[in-house]
Amino acid sequence: xxxxxxxxxxxxxxxxxxxxxxxxxxxxxxxxxxxxxxxxxxxxxxxxxxxxxxxxxxxxxxxxxxxxxxxxxxxxxxxxxxxxxxxxxxxxxxxxxxxxxxxxxxxxxxxxxxxxxxxxxxxxxxxxxxxxxxxxxxxxxxxxxxxxxxxxxxxxxxxxxxxxxxxxxxxxxxxxxxxxxxxxxxxxxxxxxxxxxxxxxxxxxxxxxxxxxxxxxxxxxxxxxxxxxxxxxxxxxxxxxxxxxxxxxxxxxxxxxxxxxxxxxxxxxxxxxxxxxx
Numbered sequence: 001x002x003x004x005x006x007x008x009x010x011x012x013x014x015x016x017x018x019x020x021x022x023x024x025x026x027x028x029x030x031x032x033x034x035x036x037x038x039x040x041x042x043x044x045x046x047x048x049x050x051x052x053x054x055x056x057x058x059x060x061x062x063x064x065x066x067x068x069x070x071x072x073x074x075x076x077x078x079x080x081x082x083x084x085x086x087x088x089x090x091x092x093x094x095x096x097x098x099x100x101x102x103x104x105x106x107x108x109x110x111x112x113x114x115x116x117x118x119x120x121x122x123x124x125x126x127x128x129x130x131x132x133x134x135x136x137x138x139x140x141x142x143x144x145x146x147x148x149x150x151x152x153x154x155x156x157x158x159x160x161x162x163x164x165x166x167x168x169x170x171x172x173x174x175x176x177x178x179x180x181x182x183x184x185x186x187x188x189x190x191x192x193x194x195x196x197x198x199x200x201x202x203x204x205x206x207x208x209x210x211x212x213x214x215x216x217x218x219x220x221x222x223x224x225x226x227x228x229x230x231x232x233x234x235x236x237x238x239x240x241x242x243x244x245x246x247x248x249x250x251x252x253x254x255x256x257x258x259x260x261x262x263x264x265x266x267x268x269x270x271x272x273x274x275x276x277x278x
Contacts, residue, residue: 001146001147001148002147002148002149002173002255003042003146003147003148003255004254004255004256005252005253005254005255006042006043006147006148006174006208006252006253006255007038007040007041007042007043007250007251007252007253008041008042008043008044008045008174008210008231008250008251008252008253009034009035009037009038009041009043009044009045009248009249009250010044010045010210010211010212010229010230010231010240010242010248010249010250011027011030011031011034011044011045011046011047011212011247011248012047012212012213012214012215012227012229012242012246012247012248012249013026013027013030013046013047013050013214013215013216013246014214014215014216014217014225014246015047015049015050015051015052015053015180015214016216016217017052019052020051020052020063020065020070020071021070023050023051023052024051024070024071024074024075027046027050027051027075027088027089028074028075028078030046030246030248031044031046031078031082031084031086031088032078032082033248034248034250035082035084037248037250038250041082041084042084042085042146042147043084043085043086043087043145043147043176044084044085044086044087044088045087045089045176045178045210045212046086046087046088046089046178046212047089047090047178047179047180047212047213047214047225047229048089048090048102048154048155048178048179048180048212048213048214049089049090049091049092049102049180049214050088050089050090050091050178050214051065051071051088051089051091051092052091052092053180054092063092063100064092064093064094064095064100064101065091065092065093065094066093066094067091067093067103067105067113067116068113071088071091072088072091072105072107072113075088075105075107076107076111076112076113077111079107079108079109079110079111080109080110080111083109084109085106085107085108085109085145085146085147086106086107087104087105087106087107087152087176087178088104088105088107089104089178089212090102090103090104090119090154090178091103091104091105093118095134095135096135097135099133099134099135100133100134100135101118101119101134101135101137102118102119102122102130102134102154103116103117103118103119103137104116104117104152104154104178105117106143106145106150106152108145108146109146114143114145115141115143115152116141117137117139117141117152117153117154118135118136118137118138118139119134119136119137119154119155119156119157120136120137120138120139120140120157120163121136121156121157121159121160121163122134122136122156123155123156125156130156140163140166140167140170141153141167142167142170142171142172148173148174148255149170149171149172149173150172150173150174150175150176151164151167151168151170151172151174151175151176152175152176152177152178153167153175153176153177153178154177154178154179155177155178155179155180155181157177158177158179158197158198158201158211159197161200161201161204164201164204164205164207165204165205168205168206168207172207173207173208173255173258174207174208174209174210174253174255175201175202175205175207175208175209175210176209176210176211177198177201177209177210177211177212178211178212178213179194179211179212179213179214179225180213180214180225181194181213181214181225181226182224182225182226191226191228194213194226194228195228195230195238198211198230198232199230199232199236199237199238200236201232202232202233202234202235202236203232203234203235203236204267205234205267206234206235206258206261206262206265206267206268207234207258208231208232208233208234208253208255208258209230209231209232210231210251210253211229211230211231211232212229213225213226213227213228213229213242214227215227215229215242215244215245215246215247216246227242227243227244227245227247228241228242229241229242229247229249230242230249231249231251231253233253233257234257234258234261234262235257235261239251
């Protein structure tokens with residue numbers, strides 16, 4: 001089913017808790033607060049690595065959980081209680097060969113895991129080697145929900161425009177992004193990259209993009225994700241942007257406006273797919 005108007009909440013927080021249980025409790029409090037702010041809420045989105053961030057890569061396997069497992073079970077119970085769809089951020093999932101997976105799930109209003117996505121682009125860049133402790137997913141995520149068809153991305157994925165275009169060509173009405181985007185070291189801060197990449201994704205694909213970033217001091221104070229969670233419309237205009245603190249932003253997405261933009265700009269009507277390399 002596709003609704004015309006979709007009510008979204010994006011929760012901006014940092015996984016500062018020493019345990020998954022602490023982060024889960026804080027996340028659940030934020031979700032309940034978001035539901036109280038918008039009683040007709042359709043979906044709540046949280047950031048990447050929302051249940052736990054290890055300060056040392058050697059700690060990732062010990063922090064990993066199965067799906068279903070404690071984190072997704074708690075979120076499923078809450079989704080059912082509040083009768084709201086949840087994308088409760090990505091989590092550290094148990095992988096193979098001593099590695100983990102950076103995985104997000106979509107939980108429907110009945111508390112059922114409707115789908116899942118494992119990050120396909122690992123952050124082997126800017127001095128980081130995510131592939132040392134994580135294994136990559138191998139499937140693009142497009143899901144049918146009770147409010148429309150969606151695509152899911154995680155953090156570094158946003159630097160690969162082919163992914164968003166593939167999802168929208170696959171029928172996605174809304175793209176949901178979760179991230180733990182830090183300020184940058186030793187290169188200049190990546191804050192502008194975040195804003196530009198999210199807004200460009202919406203404009204180039206004439207689609208709604210909802211993006212949740214962490215905010216705060218994590219990894220023992222070594223990383224400082226800057227927040228700026230945002231909801232951007234199909235014209236490339238941010239309609240809600242989180243403040244410089246732990247925050248919740250809300251927006252009412254008009255899916256008909258996306259179709260109007262597609263017809264007006266012609267970015268899909270005038271494609272020359274037979275000439276492209278991808």
